[in-house]
Structure formats: C-alpha cells, structure tokens
Amino acid sequence: MPELPEIETIKNVIGPQIKGLTIEQITLSRPEIIAHPTADEFCAAVTGQTISFLSRRGKFLILHLKNDSRIILHLRMTGCLLAAPPDHPMEKHTHMILRLDNGTELRFSDTRRFGRFWLIQNGEEDTYSGIGKLDLEPFDQKFDAEYLQDKLGRRKKAIKECLLDQSVIVGIGNIYSDEILFRAKIRPARPANSLTEEEWRRLAAEIPKCLSYFIEKNRISPEEYLRGKGQDYRNTPFLLVYGHTGEPCRNCGAALVRTVIGGRSSVYCPACQK
C-alpha cells in the first residue's frame, strides 16, 4: 500500500520512538512473514539487540542494529508499523511484536500478509530482499531528465508502467504515478519512447516535487499517527486524480477517466494530459 511518502512518514514517526532501545522479546504469530533467515534464527539473532536508527530505501524500511546487522522490511499492500504502549489496543492481524526495553511495543500488522522481513547479518550480502535491484532515489543528485530518458526512452511500454519500475527510479507506486503524470500533463498510456524532450524534463521535475509535496502533507505527530492506527494520515485530500474518477479535473473541469494500464487502475484527465 504505502509508497515513498508514506514510508518516509513511518520512518520519521517511528524512528525517534525506538532509537536506542533494546529488543527484549519477540512475539511472532505468523512465521511466514520472515523471509530470511528462518523465523527461529531471526528471533534468536534479533533478541537482545539494540536499535540504532531507522532508514528508508525506496519502499523498504531498514532497522539498523548496533551490532551492524539490519532488519529490512517491506510493507507491500497493507503492512503497518506502530510503536505503542503495551496497554494500547491490539490491531487485528498483528503478526509480530518486538517488546522494547522501555515497555514500548513495535508492532507489525498486515491484513493481507504480503509484507516481509529479512535479517541481514553484519558482513552478509543481501541477495534476499530485493534492495540490491533498486536504482536511483528520486532525490538523488544524479536523477534528472537525461537519466530518465536514457533509462526509459527506448521502451515501448506505457510510461505509467515504467514509473513503477523500481530498478530505474524507486518509491513510486500506483497512486503517485498517476499524480505525477497528471502534474506533468502526460497520459499514463503513452509509450515511453513517444515522449518529447520537453515531456521528459517535465516528468523528471515533477517526480521529486510531487513526492516531497506529499511527504510534507503527510507530516504527523506520533500521537496522531497512533490514533489513526498508522493508516489515516494517508487519506489525503491532496490527491488530484487518484480516487477521483468521474470528477471534474482541477485544472480544466473535464471529467477524469479511469483505465487499466499494465493491470493497474489508472486515472487521468483526457483534456490536460496529452
């Protein structure tokens, strides 16, 4: 579910709450969420370790431990992370609880159970999580129109599908690909190899602009995050096209249209987006 701005929010909210705390005990009710190593090895290796900080890479969260190992997690569609006091009501579908040494519980819940955890030991190569296949962050100095065009300019597939390719540019999912293309005034179904120089420039400019705009719009206090169960902050009124099929375009008033591209639902303005 969450894309780069949401993962960034989780990092910003949860990170400071768990930094410096030691994992005293793990309750794992769904061992299949541990992708590597085995669930038993994961629990044994992580128990007693101290958390140094939380970081983000693409849509992955990385929990860095003081012994230089790291827990990597991907929330996929419905994964959710909460730092809660022990008496806080338990979310349905909570599959793992890390009890920390100040009593805080780091809880992972996931209705659809697509989310996964990996533990990468100090010195071990991460060939498991998929982080190795990622390329540029949208805020990387090297990310620009030339980079995008060089990577995607010869592809025949829809530009919308290309934007979802994490091996080119990370962090964009179905919602923000639609928002970005709307802002760049490009139709999602346009073959990537049909984009003009000017369109590549607009697209490359809108990607970091749009994502950082939503990171700002998602800013939330830990209390508010907990109250909204780590979900509600995303119900943003700031999305211009996603979820607005049939409504008037905010620029021109034309009715927004829904199509399916690469198996994903896509909303765009038939007048503004060429």
Added chain:
DNA sequence: CCCTGCCTGCTG
C-alpha cells in the same frame, strides 16, 4: 512480455 499468485476486506 503478460499473467498469476499471494491474502483479506470492502464496495457495488
């Protein structure tokens, strides 16, 4: 390259 599977819950 397209298609499916992985899951549960919500909507029409």
Added chain:
DNA sequence: CAGCAGGCAGGG
C-alpha cells in the same frame, strides 16, 4: 456475489 485494492516475485 464478483471484482477490486496503494506491491512484487515468479512462471510461462
């Protein structure tokens, strides 16, 4: 009740 949901890996 079918269809769909913000992700991704794996198979043909």
